[in-house]
Amino acid sequence: MIALMGNFLLGLAALAAFYAALAALIGQTKASPTWKKSTDNAMLAYTLLLGAGVLFLGLALLFNQFELQYVHDHSSLALPLYLKLSAIWAGQEGSLLFWSFMQALFSLLAVNANRKKNADSVYIAAAILSLLTAFFAGVTFLVQNPFASLSPVPADGLGLNPLLRHPGMAFHPPALYLGYVGLAVPFAFGLTGLISGKVKEWSQPIHRWTLFSWFGLGIGLLLGMRWAYDVLGWGGYWGWDAVENAALMPWLVSSALIHTDYLREKTENTFNKTYLLAALAYQLVLFGTYATRSGQIQSVHAYTQSSIGPVLLGAQLLLLAVSAGIFFKFRQKSTAASDAPMSLRAIVSRLTTLVLLTLTFSIFLGTILPNLTQVISGQATGVSTAWFDRVSGPQFALLVLLMGLCPLAAMALRQFKRWQLILAGLAGGLLLGVFFSLLLGEFLPLAFMVFSLIGFSITAELFKFAGRQRQTARFNTLRLSSWMIHTGLILLALGVFASKAYEFSDFQSMQLNESVTSGGYQLEYRGIAQEMRADYLETKAELLLSQNGRTLALLSPYLNQYDDGQQTLTVPAVRSSLADDVYVVLSGWSDNGEQATFQIYINPLINFLWFGGVLLLAGGYLALAPLNAKGVGRWLYWIGATLFIGLAVWMMWGSAHGATAPDSNDLQIGSAAPQFETLTDLNGQPLLVDFASSPVTVVNFWAPWCPSCREELPDLQAIWEKYEAQGLALVGITYDTDQAAVQASVDSYGLTYPIVLDPDAALSMQYEVTGVPETYIVDRSGRITFIAIGAASYDVIEAAILESLIQTEASIKGGS
Structure with a gap:
């Protein structure tokens, strides 16, 4: 039933999206209110249908509907609730369904937001966005359907890939989809501006949606880096993996687009550059989709090889051809060049855009090189991470330098050629270079130069923010967000370089x-x-x-x-x-x-990377604040920014990450051992353990299901047989409440020393047991003389017993 309903929703959504595109074109061409209203209804319909499809899949995962192939492959009875929900995007089919829903939702929101302001051309955008929705919904329905049924129905599923169980993976894919899907909107708006000739009217919506997509991609990239750091166990966070690169490249081009939009607002720049960058960003999104989902590019992040690859590649090439044809037909004509000299700040900003694009091209070339060489020579030849570091490193360093030059250059020219500002920036850079070199305890000439460069840019950003704030009494959110973004990126660069160089x-x-x-x-x-x-x-x-x-x-x-x-x-x-x-x-x-x-x-200094990333994204969040927000709305946005930063900080440093401060009250050698209450053995007989009545007492926590415990049992039995006559006390305390399983282990290993159950874990908590096996040796005075976290061999336990006896005898003689 659920498979039938899911397929019905998917198929109907794809048809509704195709109809909406057709209705929008008719409504735009004929200026027909009826067709435009029909378009609005169809867009709302396919959004609700795809949303219902996501809801159905989520419920199927939540209630273990293993008759669906997707649920069986990506969930299980034992999977925690939050992981079941995140399994929606854990596989190829579910993630495409979620992508289709996001595409539908963003299309609806984007068109509704511009229906009044750009009423005469908004249905061009509606047609383009609906066609994209129809494509993704159709591919999901026909090629990668998450509602494919499975027969016979299995009792349990395979569970979620262990690599995807990190909490960050519950947010990493949706955040990337905010950016991937969001970049379809600037692309569609750019085409709409060219076709309609209303370039000025569509410029602001392009900028806002680009900033939103940049923000989403940034969150996804940072969470992905943290996931790699926390889960993959290789000590790093970025390996120049093809899928990592596929997410980074649209982010870099989006950054270039934001800079270009800023210059267009300040100069008479044409709309052509804005459109070309928006189109390039979305083409890179489609390339990333192909790289992730086709299986042609190998990656720990990629899905397995599937039949969707040729479909995605064909669609990308078709879209490229169509959008290029539209551009050449409707592009803006070049205006006469102005005789006014370009400002130094504009020159530096354009250099920044150029570096962002050359960096993107370098990464793209290194990413597709294995596929290119496979086609040309029949043998795939890739590049190493060292190649990416060598090629991208100088370009990133140039970006950091430009971020320092841009504000100082503008301030110096504006303030009567006061070039002492740049000298002050250089002095600040040298001081910070010395500071970081001393902090790391080793002077490396190249590292000192890079640290000084980073310090120069940090100083420049501080000068810029303080100088602008001093000129006006009003607090400017955009100014603060700009400072946070640039400073965050500089700090991120500091963490990357130091963690690599040292x-x-x-x-x-x-x-x-x-x-x-x-x-x-x-x-x-x-x-x-x-x-x-x-x-x-x-x-x-x-x-x-x-x-x-x-x-x-x-x-x-x-x-x-x-x-x-x-x-x-x-x-x-x-x-x-x-x-x-x-x-x-x-x-x-x-x-x-x-x-x-x-x-x-x-x-070294790797936490500057995480802090810089959080600061950068917090600045992006502030930049997205509504331009006319006042009063309560403004304060709500500030509260949201605070919560965002708090959540990000908690995800980076809030949990222990396997490191806890040692407690002075923790049990350790020399501590007084917790006293036992009267225990009950497997036969139901009372068992009294009195440390004072035995020269040495061995307390062993174990469980029948634990392999290390089972390997340890024969050694403990041998110890008991050898030292029982000498007054040794040995008690085995088992976690397991299944007395039959415990008795089976006792019989199998021929254990004759006392075994007791700990059904409510009271004894385990007293001894602060975190896992099994754990062994404690206690002397006659009740003092712990030995602790073994994990299995201990016969020789180790015997040596600890003898050492405890020697210490006990020495203390008795000393006391007498």
Whole structure:
């Protein structure tokens, strides 16, 4: 039933969108109010139909309707609620449905917002946007249908790809769609302005929608970088992956379009450049769609290869040909050049646009090179990340320089050739260059030059903002947003450069309780614990991080195993500070956790990248403020900006990211062991554990489902058999409340030492157990003498028991 309804909604939406495009053309050509009204109704209809389709798919995921192939492939019974909802865009079919809905919604909003102001030409835009909606809805219905049924109906689904379970992935794709789909509107408005000749009337809507799309792409890019940093476990955030590049290129061209629009407002620039940049940005969106969905370009972010590739490529080429033909027919005629010299600020701004475009071309060339060489020579030859760094690095540096030159040049000329402003900027840059070099503890000539350049631009932006604010008593939101965007981009560049130039990585294999020094930090390996979660086995290591004798954090990197170990996900532990991030990945372990290997990264100044990105996007949010907002509306927008920044900061630094401050009250060697109440063993008999009555007491927390626990059980039994006669007390406390499973393990391993259940986890909480196995050794005085987080071998436990006995005897003799 749900498959039938979903297909009905999709098919009807595609037909409604095609009808709306046809009705809009008739209404525009004949100036017919009837056809225009019919267009309005059809646009509302296909928006509601596609919205209902998204709702149906969401409900199918929420209620585990595995008769749909899509639900079976991307969800499961154990999947958390928020992940079930985000699974809407986790696969090819669902994401295309969501894209189609966004295209419909933006088309409706864009046309409605311009119906009065541009009534004589708005239905040209309506026809173009409806055709785009019809295309995406039709492709979803005919080629990549999320409502395809599955028979027989399985009892459970495959679940969500572990890589997509990061919270950022719940927001990253929709944010990118804001930009991808949003850029269709400036493209359609640009075509409308050319065809109608109403270029002035359509310029402002193009600027607003470009800014909105730029903002959405920026959010998506930053969230994607953070996802790569938090999930992929390689210590980095940007790998010049083809799909990453496909999102970055439209953002760069959108930045160029925003600069061009600004110059057009200040000069007699023609509309042609605005349209060409809008068309280029949308063509890059379509290229990114092809790169992501065709399977022709390999990427960790891309969908698998499918039949949609030729359809997307054909549509892109057709749209390119049609839009180029329209441009050459309706383009604005060049006006006579003005005799007035171009201002220095205009020159610098145009240079900025040029650099943005050359940077985009460089990235595009590196991205498609494997496909080009495959076509030309039959063998794909790609470029390395080092190539992208070498080619793009100088261009990004030039952008940073231009961001410093532009405001200072304008101020210097405006203020009677006072070039001392530029000298002051250079002095500020040198001081910041020295500061960052000292902060990182190593002087590198090239790094010092780049730091000074970044410092120069930061100083220039501060001068610009302070100078303009001093000229007027009124607070200007646009001025603040401009400063935030440029300063945020400069800080982002600082974080990128420092984390690349001073990065440190190390690989350490550590024994239990061993300490190593890496990158100026000391790490002590505390052990490994495992815990069975809803649909995966979680393995967590613990390391104590310190520096110069001062304990900084307890690091807990994870390795999660899904589908009985068929898929694994590394979750690094990250300890952040202003100076750097300490980033630790659990690579593997052996001997029941007595030995583990870790990949350690030190990323200097990387938090300037995240802070700069947040500041940049917050500035973009402010720039989107309604131009006529006053009173309550203005304050609401400021409240929204504050909430946006707060949410972004929380996502970047609010959660622990596997690093917690060590608690002075935590149990550690030398602490008093929590006393036991009377326990009940598997036979229902009371069991009293009194530390004072035994020279040594071994307390072991375990569970039958834990592989490390099962490997440890024979060693514990051997310890019991050897030392029971000497008064040793040993008790096994199990997490598992299934007494039958516990009894089966006891029988299988021939355990004869006392085993007790901990059904309400009261004992586990007293001992602050975070996973199993964990073992504590307590002496006669009730003091903890040994802690093992993870499995401990016979030799390790025996050595700890003997050491505890020696210490107990020494304390008795000392007391006598």
